[in-house]
Amino acid sequence: MQEVTHVLGIDIGGTKIAICVADNQGNVLTSDRIPNATMEPYEKSLPSIISLSKELVARAGLKMEQIKCCGICAPGPLDLVNGRIMKSPNMIWDDVPICVDVQKGLGIKTVMENDANAGVLAELFFGSAKGLKDVVYLTMSTGVGGGIVSGGKLITGTTGNAGELGHIVLDLNGPICGCGQLGCLEAYCGGRNVALRLQDKLRYRPDHAMFKLPGVDGKLENLNFQAVREGAKAGIPLAVDMWNEICLRLAQGIGIIISSFNPEMIxxxxxxxxxxxxxxxxxxxxxxxxxxxxxREACKVIITELGPKVGELAGASAALNALNN
Ligand SMILES: [Zn+2]
Incomplete structure (x- = not known):
């Protein structure tokens, strides 16, 4: 039986911050969140992060010395070498040295990881990939991101940015991606690109059936990835065509991942x-x-069972991974 090790996880989201105390057996002991923390100045949020972390450790019946590592997970761009969150369009924080500040505030070893890499680690420590060694995680939200574990190790690459699977080019004549390339996997399957493409098609067709879908309410800006999904389910030809292309291009991307990494699970x-x-x-x-x-036969392609919980286990997973290495 493996010895029980406790870690602290801090997950920085688009607006909220989620903090938890977890162990290496896949249990979450205590958790809580600070709403709107990243909409406040960093100088104001940092003390709240430190005090809630201390409180959660105490609530778990532990002392800070018993916490072996703290992991911070944040959406990019990150400076992983120096543990800083860089300026991002969705945040008012501007290049903050959060790793050093949390380490100082809590007095324990602190590490940082980007959210897609931490996603594959969350699957490894808490989800369907427990005990596996060759696993790829593909996030599909606004963009498409990836995290790769090969031979039991997270692949980080020479600059810490390995796993940008959303930007493998599938077609040189494909649609433009937010990154500037043509035909990226993300250009076909990422939420932002799918929404933009759908809105372009329907900008001058306000009578189209897509506008009558629940959740769209006649508004162009509500024509998004979910609208394509629901339109395809309802059999609206335009949405069916788009959905088929999303599935085809996703299969193409998965095929490249399978050939590249020979994983046992995606x-x-x-x-x-x-x-x-x-x-x-x-x-x-x-x-x-x-x-x-x-x-293909060696690889199971499945859908996450952690769902939205991934985002609250990522920091703890990054900490557990740091302890393993
Ligand atoms: Zn791209």
Missing amino acids: ILGTAAYYAGDFLLKPVLEQLPRFGWKSF
């Missing part, structure tokens, strides 16, 4: 979690076009 997150079999089934039907049979 876990699809976020948008896939909400779409379920409606996405997974057509993707699996297309997959034989994009990879060798023996590789």
Whole structure:
């Protein structure tokens, strides 16, 4: 039986911050959140992060010395070498040395990881990939991100940015991606790009059936990834065509991942979690076009069971990973 080790996880989200105390057996002992913390100046949020962390450790019946590591997870851009969160369009924080500040405030070793990498670690420590060594996690939300564990180790690459699977180019004549390249996996399957493409198609067609879907309410800006999903379910031809392309291109991307890493599991997150079999089934039907049979048969492609919880286990997972290495 493995010795029980406790860690602290701090997950910085778009607006809220979630903090938890967890162990290496996949249990969360205590957790809580600070709403709107990243909408406040960093100087104001940092003391709240430190005090809630201390409180959660105490609530778990532990002393800070018993916490072996603290992991911080944040959306990019991050400076992982210096533990800083850089200026991002969605945050008022501007290049903050959070890793050093938390380490100083709590007096324990503190590490940081980006959210897609931490996502694969969350699956490894808390989710469907427990005990596995070759796993790829693909997030599908606004963009498409990836995290790769190979031979039991997180692949970080030479600058810490490995796993940008959303920007593998699938078609040189494809749609433009937010990164400037043409035909990236994200350009086909990322929420922002799908929404923009749909809105472009329907900008001058206010009578189109897509506008009558629940949740769209006649508004162009509500034509998003979910609208394509719901439109496809309702059999609206335009949405069916878009959904088929999303599934085809996702299968193509998964085929490249299978051929590159020969993983035993690929876990699809976020948008896939909400779409379920409606996405997974057509993707699996297309997959034989994009990879060798023996590789495909060795790899299970599944949808995350952690769902939105991934975002609150990522920091703790980064801490557990740091202890393993
Ligand atoms: Zn791209």
